[in-house]
Amino acid sequence: MLVKNIPNVKDGAARKIEHIYTGQQDSSIVDAMKKCDSHGPLMVNVTKLYPKPDCSVFDAFGRVYSGTIQTGQTVWVLGEGYSPDDEEDMTVKEVTKLWVYQARYRVPISNAPAGSWVLIEGVDASIMKTATICPMNMDEDVYIFRPLRFNTLPVVKIAAEPLNPSELPKMVEGLRKISKSYPLAITKVEESGEHTILGTGELYLDSIMKDLRELYSEVEVKVADPVVTFCETVVDTSSMKCFAETPNKRNKITMLAEPLEKGLAEDIENGLVSLDSRQKEVTDFFRQRYQWDVLAARSIWAFGPDKQGPNILLDDSLSVEVDKNLLNAVKDSIVQG
Template sequence: MGRKEENIKKAEVLRKQLDRIRNIGVVAHIDHGKTTFSDNLLAGAGMISEELAGEQLALDYDEQEQARGITINAAAASMVHEYEGKEYLINLIDTPGHVDFGGDVTRAMRAVDGGIVVVCAVEGVMPQTETVLRQALREKVKPVLLINKVDRLINELKLNAEEMQERFVKVIAEVNTLISKMVPEEFKNEWKVKVEDGSVIFGSSLHNWAISKPYMDKTGMTFKDIYEYCKNNDEKTLAKKLPMYKIALDTVIEHLPNPKDAQKYRIPVIWKGDPDSEVGRAMLECDSKGPLALMITKIIIDPHAGEVAFGRVYGGKITEGQEVYIVGMPKKYRTQQVAIMVGSDRITVKEVEAGNIAAITGLKDAIAGSTVTTVQDMESFEGIKYISEPVVTVRVEAKRPSDLPKLVKALRNISKADPSIVVSINQESGEYLMSGMGELHLEITEYRIKNEQGVDIVTSEPTVIYRETVERKSSKFEGKSPNKHNYLYVEVEPLEESIVKAIQEGEISDNVKKHGKEITKALQELGMDRAEAKGVFAIN
């Protein structure tokens, strides 16, 4: 039996032991080395060849990812790691760094409890570093820090040992400033990253080595030793003495929470139902014996298996052939296959328990954000709130008029697989409009429609959406009802900055019908007049 198959067998047992599970995401600015780092972890677990780690980019298995050298899709992998004599199951999600694919990062953060924030030692903290941190902290995902590409400071920038350490101090300070600005109040001090406690790792994903303070104490290695190894181009020895996968996964197990601990503080943020209900208690306790509560975070269209839904099981378990409800849909659905993911491979299993990430076929009407459950009237999970909205639009038409039905189906599949793509119809011209996060996002989507969906299309030049906004209070506008018996008076004025920020960051729900009292109270606390707050009937 190969090591990969052996790990899959071990994962079967570990999935049932909550204290031995870690669900983690790898997030960073583009080209800071996330996918190369993920390769190291997979190689350490025996999932790919150690010689190819850092070059194979196993989680960039999409054709366009390999051609462009960037991550486009969030990809999942499960691996087993031994720490202090015990084995642990690590469910890893590698996410995109390019700003156009930020929607995938937001959805991935709903599925994980901890995150490794990768920052390039040369470039330091970049705009997308701040964005991915905000996405993680909004979902109460705890971070640890990896300062990557340390070898470049020595071999390219020619910094000495002292200058190198000064650079590290600056990066850590900048990351902690961002964390303290965005972290939930109860974790303000607890979640800051510190060299002393080992929540900061230094290393080189490309050359497969890393170091942290606990490993310095254990091995006697110092930054001066590392400096000498890098300067002498002997990073192979360094990789043998300080294998990146071991240091990184030890840090994950030591510092990031298991699902049972994490769900106690995460569930009240992502689910607003009754915590004392049977399903509420099952989720707070991460109990596999309770009713099923699963949230879909991603849909992929597989040419052989059809629609594959990925999701985090928060309560109960999902099994092969199980009858389930998708909240908001009138009928029952029967699951076909249940699996765990390793890169592009789906490993079929009989069931996946609470606290784990599953891939499921058979949920035809599910979309990213759907709630899957065995309780017919379960309150759905809170909607996934994106940091940015689609800003670039193209007109799409089939090259051959006879392909129009195929185009409609392809656009439906695309918007299902990637909710960041918004498809609409121009009511005046009848043209199909496709909006995305940027030109690259639309370019990749166009490629998928042509090559994966098999529809030959023609697209227009991209146009940028501009929106009007309210700068100051307007004069009173008078309107009349159709029968001229009723007069309506409307005034428009901008909201207070604090209220806008609370809505954008998801602190105030946009479901007024369901959470009217809590919204009124929150708006009053932010300074809105009581009568005005009570009169709010919609937030958009």
């Protein structure tokens, strides 16, 4: 069945890369990945983390799209927040061991060429969900592989706290490991200081709590009743401008909220448009599908929350009103909130 219906790694590489790589498609890196070139620059897409038997650290499971990964090799590990303009989510790690992962069995190997699925030891410390692994001596900008997207969303939430307050650090460390182990789990701290876990349903959360108590933190944890998360929405344009001002009164930011066109939020969530795409592609999408003017489409700063959230942050200021150079200097801070 697999042999008849699934293309081999070389035949399917080009189509795969077009969908999952966020960088330009005319680079030498992409060319090597589309050819599944074992002698090209190393590019590995880490998609899953598996815990060690003692659950203290994780091994990274990923596919080698080009190059050859070897034990003892020093690599860059690029997280989901990495971009050539913001290199904060990047660490340097050494590949200590490699295996071919076969369910219960691990076959040790010294290297894995392009097209291989491989289990990697030594690179997990900075990875939360997915990551991109590449060599340190790249001659051109490297972009990440797109984070995984799922058909279901974590919409059920529980609050957790340790039975013994002094064991809070252990529970927090356990929550970090839960986030690594469960692809659809989200752990966060609310403004009130409450630790919450989001999952796809009660059974999913029950599995998470079992692992948190028995494997990842080994502390007694009490939880609140599960609730379904909800979000506010915008039904009409703001009747007044909201603004925030610095203490010296010299800087002010003004915001307005208004509903998006019908269907636009769904298109963003479904990945039909992404700010990782070329500027022209984004502009053409909004202009042709929703009749936005070119200036408005080019003024989009971010989708949110996260990169595919159904909200748009738009710079609606005019160059005669503000200094665009100064505004762009604080753009990242405004986007981060």
